[in-house]
Amino acid sequence: MIVVMGIHIAPAAVADFHQVLTDHSRYWGERDLRSLHLRALVQEFGSTCLVARAEDGIRGYVFGFVTPDGTGYVHLIATRDDARGTGLGRRLYTAFAEAAERHGARRLKAITSIENTGSIAFHRSLGFDMKIVDDYNGPGRAMAVFHRDVPLNVSWP
Numbered sequence: 531m532i533v534v535m536g537i538h539i540a541p542a543a544v545a546d547f548h549q550v551l552t553d554h555s556r557y558w559g560e561r562d563l564r565s566l567h568l569r570a571l572v573q574e575f576g577s578t579c580l581v582a583r584a585e586d587g588i589r590g591y592v593f594g595f596v597t598p599d600g601t602g603y604v605h606l607i608a609t610r611d612d613a614r615g616t617g618l619g620r621r622l623y624t625a626f627a628e629a630a631e632r633h634g635a636r637r638l639k640a641i642t643s644i645e646n647t648g649s650i651a652f653h654r655s656l657g658f659d660m661k662i663v664d665d666y667n668g669p670g671r672a673m674a675v676f677h678r679d680v681p682l683n684v685s686w687p
Contacts, residue, residue: 537589537618539625542579547572550581550591550608557590557608566606571595578602578629582609582618589613592622594630602630602680604640620684623656627682640676641666650674656684 547569550557554564572579575595582590590609596602604626609618627638642649644662654660658676666673 537582537584539582541576542572542581546581556610590618590622592626596630596633596635600634600636602635602638627680631680637679641673644674
């Protein structure tokens with residue numbers, strides 16, 4: 531568990547998964563991404579699915595896993611609307627990278643839609659290389675694909 535400024539980052543439990551879905555709009559606004567939230571990720575890859583908890587609840591989370599080829603894949607990362615701009619996303623990514631590295635990850639990977647300029651800027655600020663891959667998510671559905679090596683040494687405010 532990582533504790534910084536009253537926020538505890540620890541492995542997610544199934545109850546945390548349900549809480550994140552209950553508070554979905556606090557993390558994602560108008561975008562309905564509930565279908566991307568897979569309970570099996572928390573159940574099967576609990577040590578790399580992390581929540582950032584404070585006294586007032588879950589402020590952010592990252593759901594990811596390590597592939598057999600040593601890639602730490604971030605499936606979802608989000609911060610609650612009142613936690614944005616605090617460096618929490620960076621702390622979550624750092625905690626994920628450390629957990630992934632303990633499970634043999636040598637590199638990190640994430641994807642986002644090419645329209646998600648906020649996510650693209652965030653990943654670039656963390657030192658990820660980005661490539662647009664045509665048809666990544668099906669015919670005519672290009673995605674921004676990010677890669678970088680571990681360790682992830684970034685600073686936060």
